[in-house]
Amino acid sequence: xxxxxxxxxxxxxxxxxxxxxxxGQVHTARDLSEExxxxxxxVSKILKVLGRxxxxxxxxxxxxxxxxxxxxxxxxxxxxxxxLEGPVxxxxxxxxxxxxxxxxxxxxxxxHWQRINQVVRDALAGLTLAEMTQPLPASHGTRVMLETxxxxxxxxxxxxxxxxxxxxxxxxxxxxATLPASPSPVALLNGGC
Amino acid sequence: xxxxxxxxxxxxxxxxxxxxxxxGQVHTARDLSEExxxxxxxVSKILKVLGRxxxxxxxxxxxxxxxxxxxxxxxxxxxxxxxLEGPVxxxxxxxxxxxxxxxxxxxxxxxHWQRINQVVRDALAGLTLAEMTQPLPASHGTRVMLETxxxxxxxxxxxxxxxxxxxxxxxxxxxxATLPASPSPVALLNGGC
DNA sequence: TAATATCGTACTGACGCAGTGCTGTATCGC
DNA sequence: GCGATACAGCACTGCGTCAGTACGATATTA
Ligand code: FES
Ligand code: FES
Numbered sequence: 001x002x003x004x005x006x007x008x009x010x011x012x013x014x015x016x017x018x019x020x021x022x023x024g025q026v027h028t029a030r031d032l033s034e035e036x037x038x039x040x041x042x043v044s045k046i047l048k049v050l051g052r053x054x055x056x057x058x059x060x061x062x063x064x065x066x067x068x069x070x071x072x073x074x075x076x077x078x079x080x081x082x083x084l085e086g087p088v089x090x091x092x093x094x095x096x097x098x099x100x101x102x103x104x105x106x107x108x109x110x111x112h113w114q115r116i117n118q119v120v121r122d123a124l125a126g127l128t129l130a131e132m133t134q135p136l137p138a139s140h141g142t143r144v145m146l147e148t149x150x151x152x153x154x155x156x157x158x159x160x161x162x163x164x165x166x167x168x169x170x171x172x173x174x175x176x177a178t179l180p181a182s183p184s185p186v187a188l189l190n191g192g193c
Numbered sequence: 194x195x196x197x198x199x200x201x202x203x204x205x206x207x208x209x210x211x212x213x214x215x216x217g218q219v220h221t222a223r224d225l226s227e228e229x230x231x232x233x234x235x236v237s238k239i240l241k242v243l244g245r246x247x248x249x250x251x252x253x254x255x256x257x258x259x260x261x262x263x264x265x266x267x268x269x270x271x272x273x274x275x276x277l278e279g280p281v282x283x284x285x286x287x288x289x290x291x292x293x294x295x296x297x298x299x300x301x302x303x304x305h306w307q308r309i310n311q312v313v314r315d316a317l318a319g320l321t322l323a324e325m326t327q328p329l330p331a332s333h334g335t336r337v338m339l340e341t342x343x344x345x346x347x348x349x350x351x352x353x354x355x356x357x358x359x360x361x362x363x364x365x366x367x368x369x370a371t372l373p374a375s376p377s378p379v380a381l382l383n384g385g386c
Numbered sequence: 387t388a389a390t391a392t393c394g395t396a397c398t399g400a401c402g403c404a405g406t407g408c409t410g411t412a413t414c415g416c
Numbered sequence: 417g418c419g420a421t422a423c424a425g426c427a428c429t430g431c432g433t434c435a436g437t438a439c440g441a442t443a444t445t446a
């Protein structure tokens with residue numbers, strides 16, 4: 001559950017490249033593809049979407065490319081995820097489009113889901129692209145703190161969770177910035193954090 | 194993003210039926226199917242999984258069925274979601290199976306994802322099945338509070354978000370407990386909260 | 387023994403995602 | 417102006433996962 005798509009994964013990798021470079025620098029899809037070892041069509045496709053949503057600005061023609069529309073400190077994860085995967089919502093009629101569901105006044109669990117949704121959204125909104133480029137955040141700047149209050153069930157849980165042992169294929173992607181010429185075909189974080 | 198599967202949705206609906214009934218009551222898959230208007234094979238399948246993961250206990254043979262293994266206050270959303278969808282993790286190598294990814298010491302963004310993951314997990318762990326059955330939680334018992342601290346980006350966001358307008362099909366499911374004989378084929382919360 | 391109801395697994399169709407390809411258009415350098 | 421570059425937009429194709437179905441086996445009760 002809650003697994004993000006590869007597009008989003010790739011998008012974050014690409015945006016971290018932008019954030020690491022000087023502000024305003026123009027990157028072409030081809031260059032980014034070579035740096036990240038991601039297939040060029042996918043890079044182009046993702047940059048297109050990010051441009052459409054205002055996270056990147058496109059420069060057409062020769063010497064064109066993409067550059068960050070805002071400073072990395074002003075781009076949050078919810079912007080990126082929202083652009084590449086649509087509005088962040090666990091269920092259909094939780095936030096967004098209020099009134100789309102006719103059961104809103106009656107529905108007994110809607111408020112609970114909204115709360116969960118809000119927690120997720122706040123967590124994503126509290127993490128900026130600038131922070132993603134720094135390996136160790138420690139605890140400066142944004143802090144996402146969750147207060148889980150006293151609850152008996154929190155301790156009384158011991159199920160084995162012996163789930164499917166995971167295919168273990170496509171593990172070990174190349175490092176992001178340390179091995180630009182790695183033999184591994186892709187350098188990303190999914191199947192990989 | 195973050196949309197849960199229908200199995201989980203159905204599972205929550207079914208479990209709320211258990212939670213609403215007296216503790217220890219035995220429900221058959223057939224009865225639950227008729228009450229919730231969900232297809233019997235799916236109900237059977239889901240109950241089976243929930244039984245395997247220790248949330249329900251099964252009673253075989255004539256007069257058999259399923260009953261809650263623990264009190265509703267001791268079953269959290271993360272138990273349900275974890276049983277029906279596997280471990281809650283946004284990405285592959287975030288939590289669970291440490292060491293599976295060889296890039297852990299180098300990966301610059303792993304800690305951030307772990308933080309997001311933890312927020313989601315805590316949010317789900319802080320919501321019990323007993324609370325899901327009560328329409329208005331107000332703020333007693335568990336409280337999931339998120340501190341989003343000062344952050345410039347939180348305000349500087351105004352992209353249109355004019356996403357795909359949603360197919361708007363399969364809206365408006367029947368109410369959960371109020372209309373047991375609704376003409377609508379299913380009574381659930383997905384496509385619905 | 388017969389009836390009931392779960393258990394386990396395997397199968398099939400549908401949908402969304404990952405990835406590819408092509409045509410069009412705007413900009414720069416000559 | 418002309419060609420090269422690089423983005424814009426759309427349409428298409430595999431493939432994996434999910435939703436739903438089916439069937440035989442097993443355990444319990446009457
Ligand atoms: S921990 Fe696996 S790639 Fe970051
Ligand atoms: S608000 Fe849509 S079913 Fe609950």
